[in-house]
Amino acid sequence: MRVNRMSRARKGAAVGLSVAALAAGATTGAGPANAQPRNAAAAAAECSANYRIEQKLTGGTTWRMCWRYDGKAGLVLENISYQPKGETKPIKVLNSARLGQIHVPYDDGSVEYDDLTGFGFAQGLMNLAPGECPGGTIKTVKVPEAWQDPNVKGLCTTTRARGHAYRMQGDTANKVYQAQSKDLLVYTVNQVGWYEYMTEWRFQDDGTVTMNVGATGSLSFDDYDAGDGRGWPIGKGNAAKATSHSHNVFWRLDFGLDGSSKNRIEQYDSAVTAPAAGDQASKIKTTRTKITKELAGDAKAYRWWRMVSATGKNKDGHARSYEIVPGATTKYPGRSFTKHDMYFTEYNKCEKFATNNPGCANTHPKNVDKWVGGQNLTHPIVWMNVGFHHIARDEDQQPMPVHWQGFSIVPRDVTAMNPLTPSELAWQNGHWRPRS
Numbered sequence: 001m002r003v004n005r006m007s008r009a010r011k012g013a014a015v016g017l018s019v020a021a022l023a024a025g026a027t028t029g030a031g032p033a034n035a036q037p038r039n040a041a042a043a044a045a046e047c048s049a050n051y052r053i054e055q056k057l058t059g060g061t062t063w064r065m066c067w068r069y070d071g072k073a074g075l076v077l078e079n080i081s082y083q084p085k086g087e088t089k090p091i092k093v094l095n096s097a098r099l100g101q102i103h104v105p106y107d108d109g110s111v112e113y114d115d116l117t118g119f120g121f122a123q124g125l126m127n128l129a130p131g132e133c134p135g136g137t138i139k140t141v142k143v144p145e146a147w148q149d150p151n152v153k154g155l156c157t158t159t160r161a162r163g164h165a166y167r168m169q170g171d172t173a174n175k176v177y178q179a180q181s182k183d184l185l186v187y188t189v190n191q192v193g194w195y196e197y198m199t200e201w202r203f204q205d206d207g208t209v210t211m212n213v214g215a216t217g218s219l220s221f222d223d224y225d226a227g228d229g230r231g232w233p234i235g236k237g238n239a240a241k242a243t244s245h246s247h248n249v250f251w252r253l254d255f256g257l258d259g260s261s262k263n264r265i266e267q268y269d270s271a272v273t274a275p276a277a278g279d280q281a282s283k284i285k286t287t288r289t290k291i292t293k294e295l296a297g298d299a300k301a302y303r304w305w306r307m308v309s310a311t312g313k314n315k316d317g318h319a320r321s322y323e324i325v326p327g328a329t330t331k332y333p334g335r336s337f338t339k340h341d342m343y344f345t346e347y348n349k350c351e352k353f354a355t356n357n358p359g360c361a362n363t364h365p366k367n368v369d370k371w372v373g374g375q376n377l378t379h380p381i382v383w384m385n386v387g388f389h390h391i392a393r394d395e396d397q398q399p400m401p402v403h404w405q406g407f408s409i410v411p412r413d414v415t416a417m418n419p420l421t422p423s424e425l426a427w428q429n430g431h432w433r434p435r436s
């Protein structure tokens with residue numbers, strides 16, 4: 001058995017649930033986390049100053065959102081909007097964005113963790129030293145069902161240099177158009193057993209949002225020697241092999257493009273044919289498939305998806321959308337709920353966690369794959385599954401370097417041009433001709 005820090009913390013989580021339940025019963029208004037805005041309509045309401053994040057970035061873009069802290073999901077961002085320069089009002093992007101699960105099965109089959117719903121991810125929120133949030137602000141988070149002091153200096157909001165946003169040699173002599181951008185970063189660190197997870201949300205001035213989970217801390221101290229092919233020797237010689245395992249991270253995104261939840265999903269696939277006689281290159285034909293019913297989706301080359309606004313158009317008359325850009329993943333085939341890269345499900349307010357979902361009626365399936373049941377999508381929810389198969393290496397000690405996994409959503413036709421276009425180039429939209 002695992003008699004280490006992981007065991008203690010993870011056991012603590014299970015025990016902590018009943019303690020928390022007692023505490024909840026004993027304290028007036030003890031469900032404050034649950035009393036925070038939960039649905040899209042409520043989230044659209046103003047949040048108080050302490051729960052507001054607003055950042056104007058170098059390129060003139062402002063991101064706005066509300067945050068709250070859930071007793072299982074940890075950080076939840078709500079009512080997220082994007083306002084590039086030249087837009088008179090914020091463009092809503094998401095009703096809600098949050099983690100949906102971190103599923104950690106070990107390769108020897110001995111154990112499998114659901115860190116969010118079963119092992120106290122949210123309760124493991126860590127205090128951040130000022131130096132861990134360079135140039136930013138650390139907010140105090142009140143942790144629901146806390147095991148210790150519920151007030152944790154645990155939420156960092158800051159900006160970080162990204163480098164070039166663009167570069168272009170102008171057509172007049174010696175004119176280089178270039179911009180150095182900064183991103184808004186919002187992050188927490190949550191300890192689960194031996195691991196510390198960094199949950200990072202990155203908002204760029206060009207409208208891109210990237211969500212990443214980084215795993216650091218330590219390798220699980222007692223998960224060793226699972227047998228040949230299930231671990232990697234760590235330390236001198238071949239005496240001890242750290243057991244390999246997976247980190248399958250789910251995110252849950254509830255889009256609210258232009259303030260409406262009635263977004264439409266489109267899938268695009270491109271077919272490539274060999275070069276025909278007389279052609280210099282292959283022909284590629286791209287086709288659109290409207291995803292009108294719930295879907296378990298799989299990423300592959302020449303395939304992508306976008307979430308299309310029900311109402312909004314940019315100044316060129318094109319429907320606003322956000323493209324879903326998967327990150328590198330090792331899809332874990334060991335469970336039905338990790339067999340697909342993403343799930344599009346119809347909104348159901350009790351469906352909050354991709355696995356072992358605790359909030360629905362007992363008769364309701366517990367896992368996201370079972371929620372794909374043929375319903376029409378009128379308010380689609382996106383569940384992204386990004387897997388990382390962790391075969392340890394000597395360099396993983398000590399502490400373990402952060403290994404990241406995640407994905408992005410990227411604006412497609414939200415604005416008529418690059419939102420960072422310098423004013424001198426603003427006329428160069430579409431099939432323009434050089435001015436002489």
Ligand SMILES: [Cu+2]
Nearest residue numbers: 215245247390
């Ligand atoms: Cu790992």
